Amino acid sequence: MFALMHSTRLESLHLSVDPRTGLKAVIAIHNNRLGPALGGCRYLPYPDDASAVGDAARLAQGMSYKAALAGLPQGGGTAVIIRPAHVESRAALFEAFGRCVEQLDGRYITAIDSGTSVADMDCIAQETRYVTSTSAAGDPAPHAAMGVFTGIRSTAMARLGSDNLEGLRVAIQGLGNVGYALAEQLHAAGAELLVSDIDPGKVQLAMEQLGAHPIANDALLSTPCDILAPCGLGAVLNSRSVAQLRCSAVAGSANNQLTNLQVADQLERRGILYAPDYVINSGGLIYVSLKHHNEELPVITAHLSQISLRLTEIFGHAQAEKRSPARIADELAERVLYR
Numbered sequence: 001m002f003a004l005m006h007s008t009r010l011e012s013l014h015l016s017v018d019p020r021t022g023l024k025a026v027i028a029i030h031n032n033r034l035g036p037a038l039g040g041c042r043y044l045p046y047p048d049d050a051s052a053v054g055d056a057a058r059l060a061q062g063m064s065y066k067a068a069l070a071g072l073p074q075g076g077g078t079a080v081i082i083r084p085a086h087v088e089s090r091a092a093l094f095e096a097f098g099r100c101v102e103q104l105d106g107r108y109i110t111a112i113d114s115g116t117s118v119a120d121m122d123c124i125a126q127e128t129r130y131v132t133s134t135s136a137a138g139d140p141a142p143h144a145a146m147g148v149f150t151g152i153r154s155t156a157m158a159r160l161g162s163d164n165l166e167g168l169r170v171a172i173q174g175l176g177n178v179g180y181a182l183a184e185q186l187h188a189a190g191a192e193l194l195v196s197d198i199d200p201g202k203v204q205l206a207m208e209q210l211g212a213h214p215i216a217n218d219a220l221l222s223t224p225c226d227i228l229a230p231c232g233l234g235a236v237l238n239s240r241s242v243a244q245l246r247c248s249a250v251a252g253s254a255n256n257q258l259t260n261l262q263v264a265d266q267l268e269r270r271g272i273l274y275a276p277d278y279v280i281n282s283g284g285l286i287y288v289s290l291k292h293h294n295e296e297l298p299v300i301t302a303h304l305s306q307i308s309l310r311l312t313e314i315f316g317h318a319q320a321e322k323r324s325p326a327r328i329a330d331e332l333a334e335r336v337l338y339r
């Protein structure tokens with residue numbers, strides 16, 4: 001565990017259990033230098049405790065980098081709640097988690113992520129004020145999707161020479177809160193959608209509402225397309241999957257898409273432009289952070305529009321230095337975090 005903390009440069013790791021509600025939670029705080037750590041709370045099943053801790057640590061690191069490049073006064077943190085096979089009261093479990101967040105006295109502020117909802121955040125808010133994305137504050141997913149949409153435009157511009165999405169084939173893996181909202185925006189812009197989700201109901205809806213073409217889950221990554229948008233869980237890009245990609249660029253919402261930085265170099269060698277995940281998906285964090293600071297929507301929208309500029313700047317550096325945009329983004333973030 002300490003080796004993991006060392007390799008991800010994690011500041012602290014907090015483990016909590018509450019046998020009454022079945023809560024088993026990990027809160028990873030990566031860096032508080034720029035402000036209190038802010039990041040999502042996952043509620044997913046994990047094969048073992050180490051996987052949950054590893055997920056929390058890597059996500060927290062990504063949140064620090066995301067906040068640093070988005071110019072937000074936040075550090076990076078993430079919570080993972082291991083979803084039990086059976087839960088008596090989901091509300092009680094999230095209230096118990098709220099008490100864990102409260103104990104950290106503001107060093108970590110929680111938010112929605114995979115598997116959690118606005119209703120869960122409302123339960124947490126019964127116990128602590130260090131929570132965002134409640135029903136009063138609003139769901140960040142549409143804002144994350146908006147950021148990814150504008151980021152896809154910048155990616156298309158950099159790689160294909162035009163940001164017109166009309167007729168562009170975009171393959172979306174995962175039609176959840178962010179993926180589906182992104183699909184709606186791409187459809188409105190005239191893109192052709194190729195979609196997969198482990199939930200067949202979501203695929204069916206996208207076929208009916210957006211004219212999307214269904215693709216088998218195990219075939220999505222190797223489907224010929226212009227842009228691949230991973231919007232499910234992380235670690236989808238490894239040496240094997242990258243060898244099979246048939247796209248010009250990868251630009252999606254999922255956190256931690258790369259298994260390691262060598263995979264980013266492999267993408268670069270294959271001529272596939274990679275939009276660094278924590279840059280293109282920063283719309284959700286921008287929304288929750290600024291909302292938590294009581295900013296109005298026009299201020300938030302103006303901040304969101306910076307995502308495409310930042311990406312374009314990173315692509316420019318990457319092209320000039322013939323290096324992966326992932327490496328450029330990491331270096332820029334580390335300059336802010338560790339200068």
Ligand code: NAD
Pocket residue numbers: 112113114115140141142144173174175176177178179196197198199202217231232233234253254255281282284285
């Ligand atoms: P979600 O749980 O609502 O959606 C994820 C979807 O992906 C689900 O429908 C799931 O069935 C599907 N999925 C998972 N694995 C899959 C696979 N192998 N193949 C096909 N489908 C698969 O989560 P979300 O809130 O939409 O977030 C999606 C990703 O974006 C996550 O990685 C999350 O960390 C990241 N993200 C979310 C936000 C946000 O505001 N919600 C912001 C930034 C980044």
